[in-house]
Amino acid sequence: MSDQVYKKIELTGTSEKSLxxxxxxxxxxxxxxxxxxxxxxxxxxxxxxxxxxxxxWQVTLKIGFALEQQ
Amino acid sequence: MSDQVYKKIELTGTSEKSLxxxxxxxxxxxxxxxxxxxxxxxxxxxxxxxxxxxxxWQVTLKIGFALEQQ
Amino acid sequence: MSDQVYKKIELTGTSEKSLxxxxxxxxxxxxxxxxxxxxxxxxxxxxxxxxxxxxxWQVTLKIGFALEQQ
Amino acid sequence: MSDQVYKKIELTGTSEKSLxxxxxxxxxxxxxxxxxxxxxxxxxxxxxxxxxxxxxWQVTLKIGFALEQQ
Amino acid sequence: MSDQVYKKIELTGTSEKSLxxxxxxxxxxxxxxxxxxxxxxxxxxxxxxxxxxxxxWQVTLKIGFALEQQ
Amino acid sequence: MSDQVYKKIELTGTSEKSLxxxxxxxxxxxxxxxxxxxxxxxxxxxxxxxxxxxxxWQVTLKIGFALEQQ
Amino acid sequence: MSDQVYKKIELTGTSEKSLxxxxxxxxxxxxxxxxxxxxxxxxxxxxxxxxxxxxxWQVTLKIGFALEQQ
Amino acid sequence: MSDQVYKKIELTGTSEKSLxxxxxxxxxxxxxxxxxxxxxxxxxxxxxxxxxxxxxWQVTLKIGFALEQQ
Amino acid sequence: MSDQVYKKIELTGTSEKSLxxxxxxxxxxxxxxxxxxxxxxxxxxxxxxxxxxxxxWQVTLKIGFALEQQ
Amino acid sequence: MSDQVYKKIELTGTSEKSLxxxxxxxxxxxxxxxxxxxxxxxxxxxxxxxxxxxxxWQVTLKIGFALEQQ
Amino acid sequence: MSDQVYKKIELTGTSEKSLxxxxxxxxxxxxxxxxxxxxxxxxxxxxxxxxxxxxxWQVTLKIGFALEQQ
Amino acid sequence: MSDQVYKKIELTGTSEKSLxxxxxxxxxxxxxxxxxxxxxxxxxxxxxxxxxxxxxWQVTLKIGFALEQQ
Known part of the structure; x- marks a missing residue:
């Protein structure tokens, strides 16, 4: 099974400047x-x-990244 | 019962410039x-x-504020 | 029936600059x-x-426009 | 900053007749x-x-109204 | 435990006349x-x-009714 | 592949009379x-x-219609 | 009032084979x-x-069926 | 087809004491x-x-139970 | 129009003890x-x-209360 | 402004075979x-x-496609 | 860029006693x-x-924690 | 406190064959x-x-797994 798998993590970024x-x-x-x-x-x-x-400003986002085959 | 209570109101702000x-x-x-x-x-x-x-630009937001003990 | 009717379409705009x-x-x-x-x-x-x-930046939005009576 | 701001309140109306x-x-x-x-x-x-x-019949609605500049 | 319990069922009503x-x-x-x-x-x-x-017109609704103690 | 396909569009109807x-x-x-x-x-x-x-009264609805085979 | 009424129930089906x-x-x-x-x-x-x-595989679904007039 | 099927019902429990x-x-x-x-x-x-x-206190919950094969 | 109207406000209560x-x-x-x-x-x-x-513990809730006819 | 714009349409596909x-x-x-x-x-x-x-089987899906610059 | 970033993880806690x-x-x-x-x-x-x-009792929650600058 | 705790992660699997x-x-x-x-x-x-x-085919799923007591 060699199809790509992605993982998603959830982060909250903050800034005094902008979204x-x-x-x-x-x-x-x-x-x-x-x-x-x-x-x-x-x-x-x-x-x-x-x-x-x-x-x-506080923005919560999910980030998707490709998992590397081991 | 002296724990803080907050009230939330809902406003829509508008601007010609940005979100x-x-x-x-x-x-x-x-x-x-x-x-x-x-x-x-x-x-x-x-x-x-x-x-x-x-x-x-029109953004609807809820604003939370601390109620003052009477 | 002469009341106005609107149609909504869904688009995704993209930009390297801002939302x-x-x-x-x-x-x-x-x-x-x-x-x-x-x-x-x-x-x-x-x-x-x-x-x-x-x-x-990728923003998906719905756009509403007035349909013209035929 | 003179752009219009709106406030929204939430009410539940009731009627024996209709929505x-x-x-x-x-x-x-x-x-x-x-x-x-x-x-x-x-x-x-x-x-x-x-x-x-x-x-x-009970309908809960949000009502938006323009705040007046003070 | 004698507090009231309610059951909710889901129905879809239909009519040619109104909601x-x-x-x-x-x-x-x-x-x-x-x-x-x-x-x-x-x-x-x-x-x-x-x-x-x-x-x-088709309206799906949940109806709550009181269960009777046995 | 001869199974029926439907398209859905989104409209907002308005009326002074009723929903x-x-x-x-x-x-x-x-x-x-x-x-x-x-x-x-x-x-x-x-x-x-x-x-x-x-x-x-303003009601936004999706309308589904059958696409005709070409 | 002779318009058709439907009831919806919620079930979870399971299978080792497929959705x-x-x-x-x-x-x-x-x-x-x-x-x-x-x-x-x-x-x-x-x-x-x-x-x-x-x-x-576990799929929860609602099933709608026509109630029979009594 | 012998895989287990579950039914879910929706109840609202009430209590003067706690959730x-x-x-x-x-x-x-x-x-x-x-x-x-x-x-x-x-x-x-x-x-x-x-x-x-x-x-x-009023809590609405869904309860899942196994249906018995007939 | 004498049917009862309710207003709903949104509060966040806090406690060190329980929900x-x-x-x-x-x-x-x-x-x-x-x-x-x-x-x-x-x-x-x-x-x-x-x-x-x-x-x-922080619980945000809406509270409904009856408006008094003026 | 030369950034790509996509349009999304909503279709319902049907099949006797599978999702x-x-x-x-x-x-x-x-x-x-x-x-x-x-x-x-x-x-x-x-x-x-x-x-x-x-x-x-009936699956409603949104399809995104790139609009061509005119 | 020195603004604080938070990560959120999702856990399910269980207890025989209470929420x-x-x-x-x-x-x-x-x-x-x-x-x-x-x-x-x-x-x-x-x-x-x-x-x-x-x-x-099973409660799924997201927990936010501050990431440390490296 | 010895009750089991689970962690949930979010992955997106892809396949050319099926969901x-x-x-x-x-x-x-x-x-x-x-x-x-x-x-x-x-x-x-x-x-x-x-x-x-x-x-x-791209399916995003959450996976729950038991954390081991340390």
Whole structure:
């Protein structure tokens, strides 16, 4: 059985700047330990409010990566 | 019973500029009348189209704030 | 029966720049063939990852437009 | 930041007559205290059964109204 | 343990007249064999189209009724 | 491969009168250009509020129709 | 009120062979006691794993059948 | 076809004491008439409020039981 | 139009003790300012973890209360 | 703006043989009129029951295809 | 990019005693190998029934923990 | 606290042959590194289309396995 199998993990990225930045941060941190990442799917968007202003963007995403045959 | 209780309200922010701006606008307008806001959750993202272009970003979010003991 | 009827189509826009750009691209391409577009609703946000970085933002949206009486 | 912000509240209207009547009743009661209502969205439809017959239509809806700049 | 327990069954009512009529029909037919019905919840609304017109309204609902202690 | 295939389109019907009328209007307008329509499914019910009263019923539905073998 | 009413029951079929077989098994067992079954809807697909292999396919489905006028 | 088939029924248990007690009550009442119950799934948690206090816990659950070959 | 209308608000109760306690705390705090509360519905259950142990139960619920005719 | 845009359509394929066959049939019929199809997503699985047996597998799927720049 | 990133894992805790105990058990077992756990979210509540009584509470939860910069 | 705890991971299996084969492939590859797998749940079914035909079945599933006490 040689068809490709992918694993999906769930991360929450945070950023003071933007939604895209929160996502990119999570993907890039995952890249430290995971190879062959292929796609992500946004699951939830939240944020922290401090003193009546948005202080942090929080995006939860699933990241899919190809498992390597052993 | 002294555990903290939070209330959540639902707002739709709009902006001609960006999704983040629509969210920030809703949070900042809420800050005029609500204290102790802590977090928001995005529930829906929509927009208005005029003359074949995106004319307005509309983001519906829930905002959670701490109720003050009376 | 003269009440307005709207049709909704589903598109996926892509962009290397931002979520807003992916949405705008889909709306503007649809404008080539569809008149009277009024609103969009975001259904799903995904993206492609290449070499451990976000390489493409992908936003699936529904676009509503007014049907013309025949 | 002068873009319009909307608030959404959730009401359950009831009627012995019809689904439309339950919705209208909730909207009209809200009109006693809320200005600038623009739209509603049905969230849930239920009802009470008495003696083997539908005795009450219950429709839960969200109502969106424009917040006024202060 | 004497607290009340309710059972819920799922029915689809149909009618050529209206949504309310489809619901009432299902409730009244259930009344032939079930006692102590208390409430219903609409789960799905569909219909049949014949010759370009709505020919039948179909509403799927759950009906809750009190179980009798044995 | 001669098994029947159906296509589903998504429309939003509107009416000042009732929910059923909004659905019927969408189905009948679709009948101008589409043959072999068989069923519809309600996806969303909304409405417009003007001067504190329901001014328009809006029902989004999917319509399924049989594709003709070419 | 003579419009047809349908009842829906929920079953989980199991099979060592395939998803279709798990569904067919549930339908055929239901046929022992229920007449006038018309359609099914798949609600959930699961399975049991034994010794690192799929050992059983489990499909939960709703079955709709016509109630007979009494 | 000898693979096991399960049926699922939906009950709402109530209790003045706790969520667990509402669930147990429903399961134990079902045991009066149903054999071979194997598992339950919580679908909804609600409750009644009287005089500003929780007066009743209400838990809706699905119960799965093995059907016996005839 | 004299049919009863209910309003629903969304609160998050917290407790160090139990899920029921988090719900009761939210209901009882709401009772300080809201009359005629009738029911609640649990929407989400979360919690805080400190030093590898559950430190706080957090339950988000909707509370329905009867609006008084003006 | 030259980023790729995709359109998604919704079809229901049917087959007397298997779930895979119902999907393949819908994809292949779509191929008669649509170019550049890239992926599908299963949205719903249903079927027809005749004489106590599964008589038809019905799978509703969304098909995504690349729009060509004009 | 120094913004905090969180990872979420999914566990199912079981207990013969209570829902809270099933959750606590999962959190505490996770603490053996995971540092910096911050929150959990309940995704599903089920249980096993033996001899007509609830024999085991099963709660599936997601646990979020802070990833450490490398 | 000796009650069993399970972990769930999310995989996407692919196959040119069938849905069952895509699931089995994911389960069997997971068996290379994970012991005590007990069940799977299908979360999403998709596929790739090449030259107007289904070229690959893709099934995303969650796999539950028992954690071993340390």
């Amino acid at each position: 895209e930045d929160a996502i990119s941060g999570a993907v890039e941190m995952a890249a430290d330990t995971i190879r062959n990442m292929r796609w992500f799917e946004v699951v939830e968007t939240r944020g922290r409010i401090v003193d009546g202003k948005v202080a942090q | 983040e701006d629509a969210i920030s606008g809703a949070v900042e307008m809420a800050a005029d009348t609500i204290r102790n806001m802590r977090w928001f959750e995005v529930v829906e993202t929509r927009g208005r189209i005029v003359d074949g272009k995106v004319a307005q | 807003e750009d992916a949405i705008s691209g889909a709306v503007e391409m649809a404008a080539d063939t569809i008149r009277n577009m009024r609103w969009f609703e975001v259904v799903e946000t995904r993206g492609r990852i290449v070499d451990g970085k976000v390489a493409q | 439309e009547d339950a919705i209208s009743g909730a909207v009209e009661m809200a009109a006693d205290t809320i200005r600038n209502m623009r739209w509603f969205e049905v969230v849930e439809t239920r009802g009470r059964i008495v003696d083997g017959k539908v005795a009450q | 309310e009529d489809a619901i009432s029909g299902a409730v009244e037919m259930a009344a032939d064999t079930i006692r102590n019905m208390r409430w219903f919840e609409v789960v799905e609304t569909r219909g049949r189209i014949v010759d370009g017109k709505v020919a039948q | 059923e009328d909004a659905i019927s209007g969408a189905v009948e307008m679709a009948a101008d250009t589409i043959r072999n329509m068989r069923w519809f499914e309600v996806v969303e019910t909304r409405g417009r509020i003007v001067d504190g009263k329901v001014a328009q | 279709e077989d798990a569904i067919s098994g549930a339908v055929e067992m239901a046929a022992d006691t229920i007449r006038n079954m018309r359609w099914f809807e798949v609600v959930e697909t699961r399975g049991r794993i034994v010794d690192g292999k799929v050992a059983q | 667990e007690d509402a669930i147990s009550g429903a399961v134990e009442m079902a045991a009066d008439t149903i054999r071979n119950m194997r598992w339950f799934e919580v679908v909804e948690t609600r409750g009644r409020i009287v005089d500003g206090k929780v007066a009743q | 029921e306690d988090a719900i009761s705390g939210a209901v009882e705090m709401a009772a300080d300012t809201i009359r005629n509360m009738r029911w609640f519905e649990v929407v989400e259950t979360r919690g805080r973890i400190v030093d590898g142990k559950v430190a706080q | 895979e066959d119902a999907i393949s049939g819908a994809v292949e019929m779509a191929a008669d009129t649509i170019r550049n199809m890239r992926w599908f997503e299963v949205v719903e699985t249903r079927g027809r029951i005749v004489d106590g047996k599964v008589a038809q | 809270e105990d099933a959750i606590s058990g999962a959190v505490e077992m996770a603490a053996d190998t995971i540092r910096n756990m911050r929150w959990f979210e309940v995704v599903e509540t089920r249980g096993r029934i033996v001899d007509g009584k609830v024999a085991q | 069952e084969d895509a699931i089995s492939g994911a389960v069997e590859m997971a068996a290379d590194t994970i012991r005590n797998m007990r069940w799977f749940e299908v979360v999403e079914t998709r596929g790739r289309i090449v030259d107007g035909k289904v070229a690959q």
